[in-house]
Amino acid sequence: MVESLLEKGYAVNVFDVRKGFENDKVHFFLGDLCNKQELLPALQGVGVVFHCASPAPSSHDKELFYRVNYVGTKTVIQACKEAGVQKLVLTSSASVIFEGKDIKNGTEDIPYAKNPIDYYTETKILQEKEVLSSNNPDVNFLTVAIRPHGIFGPRDPQLVPILVQTARAGKMKFMIGDGRNLVDFTYVDNVVHGHILAAENLQKNSPICGKAYHITNDEPIPFWTFLSRILISLNYEAPKYRIPYWVAYYLACLVSLIVLLLRPIRTIKPTFTPMRVALAGTYHYYSCEQAKRDMGYRPIVSLDEAVERTVQSYPKLHKV
Numbered sequence: 001m002v003e004s005l006l007e008k009g010y011a012v013n014v015f016d017v018r019k020g021f022e023n024d025k026v027h028f029f030l031g032d033l034c035n036k037q038e039l040l041p042a043l044q045g046v047g048v049v050f051h052c053a054s055p056a057p058s059s060h061d062k063e064l065f066y067r068v069n070y071v072g073t074k075t076v077i078q079a080c081k082e083a084g085v086q087k088l089v090l091t092s093s094a095s096v097i098f099e100g101k102d103i104k105n106g107t108e109d110i111p112y113a114k115n116p117i118d119y120y121t122e123t124k125i126l127q128e129k130e131v132l133s134s135n136n137p138d139v140n141f142l143t144v145a146i147r148p149h150g151i152f153g154p155r156d157p158q159l160v161p162i163l164v165q166t167a168r169a170g171k172m173k174f175m176i177g178d179g180r181n182l183v184d185f186t187y188v189d190n191v192v193h194g195h196i197l198a199a200e201n202l203q204k205n206s207p208i209c210g211k212a213y214h215i216t217n218d219e220p221i222p223f224w225t226f227l228s229r230i231l232i233s234l235n236y237e238a239p240k241y242r243i244p245y246w247v248a249y250y251l252a253c254l255v256s257l258i259v260l261l262l263r264p265i266r267t268i269k270p271t272f273t274p275m276r277v278a279l280a281g282t283y284h285y286y287s288c289e290q291a292k293r294d295m296g297y298r299p300i301v302s303l304d305e306a307v308e309r310t311v312q313s314y315p316k317l318h319k320v
């Protein structure tokens with residue numbers, strides 16, 4: 001996001017709780033977004049805020065999710081208003097409507113999940129509601145939420161690294177479900193493109209004000225075909241055996257229960273959580289027609305090209 005904004009000639013301030021990269025063209029502010037006094041200096045003279053911060057979805061820390069995603073987002077909104085920021089673009093998630101059941105070509109009018117699978121999803125819903133309801137053209141404060149799905153690409157610390165770690169640990173033997181479930185995986189450049197288009201289209205009287213938009217690669221692919229392509233390109237074996245979805249799901253629930261019971265004595269991070277099993281065994285792909293219609297969105301990098309660029313970008317993860 002930072003690199004694309006700089007390329008387009010925008011001046012960029014970055015606010016983060018940790019300094020994850022070096023770039024002398026940006027002004028970096030270190031702080032916690034839950035603290036308004038720490039946020040305010042980063043917002044002086046700023047026209048648009050992209051709020052993309054969140055604890056990692058794999059965390060189980062309920063209090064952290066509530067503090068950062070929910071309360072922290074309310075603090076971001078207040079700080080933006082106090083600093084005179086006119087536009088707020090939230091990185092939400094298409095998962096706000098996912099509760100473990102198939103979603104085929106899901107549109108933005110599907111209601112939020114009533115029973116979200118984890119605290120991440122639960123607090124992404126609360127966060128999105130806060131941002132969208134704070135849209136108020138009368139006070140010159142416009143908001144929009146972008147809902148990407150399954151982001152991947154160079155430097156992503158999640159998808160490819162977790163996949164390789166699982167393969168190296170010998171746990172990538174089983175395909176969950178029948179292997180036909182279509183899913184969206186979205187290349188980072190397309191996600192960024194969607195965010196920048198949203199910011200550029202966020203004007204008074206624009207149809208996008210106060211709304212949420214799915215941003216995907218618009219090329220749904222069977223979950224296990226995608227994972228197998230990445231694994232094979234990195235010289236690992238693709239999963240060979242099948243395990244029925246419900247067996248895997250209840251096993252993951254059982255493991256979660258055991259992890260919870262053992263927490264006072266030992267911290268264990270299971271690979272197969274109910275959320276990951278649900279993502280691996282169901283259909284979850286989304287329509288991005290609304291983003292095409294209202295802001296002229298089209299993916300700029302195809303899935304084939306995206307996989308190629310991603311695989312090339314992780315030389316250390318290739319099996320030799």
Ligand SMILES: NC(=O)C1=CN([C@@H]2O[C@H](COP(=O)(O)OP(=O)(O)OC[C@H]3O[C@@H](n4cnc5c(N)ncnc54)[C@H](O)[C@@H]3O)[C@@H](O)[C@H]2O)C=CC1
Nearest residue numbers: 016017018032033052053054055091092093148149150151
């Ligand atoms: N990775 C994915 O597949 C998807 C991610 N998203 C959303 O995209 C956004 C970015 O996610 P990723 O790039 O995957 O994660 P990431 O972990 O690379 O980026 C999140 C950033 O938030 C920062 N952060 C966390 N707590 C903070 C706090 N209290 N104050 C200031 N900064 C804080 C972290 O230090 C990190 O740099 C998140 O909002 C996530 O919910 C949405 C859909 C899919």
Ligand SMILES: CC(C)CCC[C@@H](C)[C@H]1CC[C@H]2C3=C(CC[C@]12C)[C@@]1(C)CCC(=O)C[C@@H]1CC3
Nearest residue numbers: 057093095150158159162163166271276279280
């Ligand atoms: C161990 C294997 C069964 C799966 C390995 C790959 C997974 C790490 C990823 C496959 C789909 C990804 C995904 C997310 C995180 C990483 C995966 C589970 C999200 C939960 C990230 C945050 C979101 O908002 C939704 C994403 C959906 C897809």
